[in-house]
Amino acid sequence: MLTGQTAIVTGSTSGIGLGIAEKLAAKGANVVVNSYSDKTEDHAIAAGIASRHGVEAVYVKADMAKPDECRDLVEQAAVRFGRLDILVNNAGIQHVAAVEDFPVERWNAIIAINLSSAFHTIAAAVPHMKAAGYGRIVNIASAHGLRASPYKAAYVSAKHGVVGLTKTVALELAGKGVTCNAVCPGFVLTPLVETQIADRAKETGLDRETVIREIILEKQPSKQFATVEEIAAATAFLASKDAAQITGTTLSVDGGWTAQ
Template sequence: MFEKFLSGKTAVITGSNSGIGLGIAHEMARAGADLVINSFTDAPEDHALAESLAAEHGVKVRYIQADMSKGEQCRALIEQAGRCDILVNNAGIQHVAPIDQFPVEKWDAIIAINLSSAFHTTAVALPMMRKAGWGRVVNIASAHGLRASEFKSAYVAAKHGIVGLTKVTALETAREHITANAICPGYVLTPIVEKQIPDQMKTHNMSREDVIAKVMLDRQPSGEFATTAQIGGTAVFLCSAAADQITGTTISVDGGWTAM
């Protein structure tokens, strides 16, 4: 769709060895960007994935391990990358519980990984972008960055925070060739979501089809999951010349969820 217009650019994508992050990595590579992919593990399969992406798309790909709950490792990730034209803050975790029963350690971890990590990576990446004279910050927020759901206090707080951080980043770079935007996905069919379906079938005594339609996609008017490729394609669009004047905003890929 976009050919190779990102050739010569380097995209650093956090939390990108599976799911949405990996989908974004594929689409960025299809557009010609070299990649730095990341997760908290450092297994042979992580480095094999980088080699596979490089072979498939004909770009340079490196895997760098970093625990995104630790600010110093977030900053070191960008420093080790050496170049960051495109920063995709995607790393995230989830936990569900009522506020008065929410484990403090889970709250701290979700805020650190889903929100604070983006502050740390952005702080190191912006000087690199300024030196290069061009940059894109793409933050993966959520429909929960614009709406709330019960039992998701930490996740909703973090994703609302990501939307706010995006706006501040955009204002601070508005006079430069740097943009910052947030993508707000609804339900996306990822391996993690796929694994939840059998448990939901048992809990609700429903068929797979009913769990998807009546439980998971109840708030998604389209009745369909978004795909990781669609999220990736949206991220690539935000790096295109057509998006040069799109900054400080959110783009919902949620089948109409936030239209309600």
């Protein structure tokens, strides 16, 4: 379905990002895998994707907290493959604290990585996509881009911003063959969420399963985690030609959370 296309997935050496990179490669896209660490294992992840799916996959280091590196990631991908068809903004971090206790450095980091990085990569990608008359931008937002929760001021603010950015870019690019949409996952059992589970268990003295059932999934009517594979499938659909007239919208994969 995506044979010969080039896709960038930010924050894609683990969790949702890795699942998306795998899915796009399985559909035939050449993939640029990204993180900030530049370890041997990072390059091995890209090599594994290439081997499993018979595509080209490369690892490019870029710290999503740094605007110049965000933009350079896009330019490196365009030079390496000679085209840029799909941009998936997935990189994200989290911190939980009351607003009056929220560390300023964590606020700044979350806004930079979860929101500003998407602005920078999109700004760099759009000229390539407009010149080609084709492109798919998919931003991984969150149910927290549509609803708020306490103690997550930076994350909720950033993800609401991602949804607003998505709509604005979609309007600017309407009719140019380039779409921009957001996937809004509910809770997905990733390393990020595992950390939240452990933190809440420590705070409350509850066991892991009780924390999951009564705290983490309390807002998710299905009482089930969304899976990485489900988020990846939703992203792959929005990245396809079948989604040509879907732009500026949010696709919730949240077990009914935002239906309430």
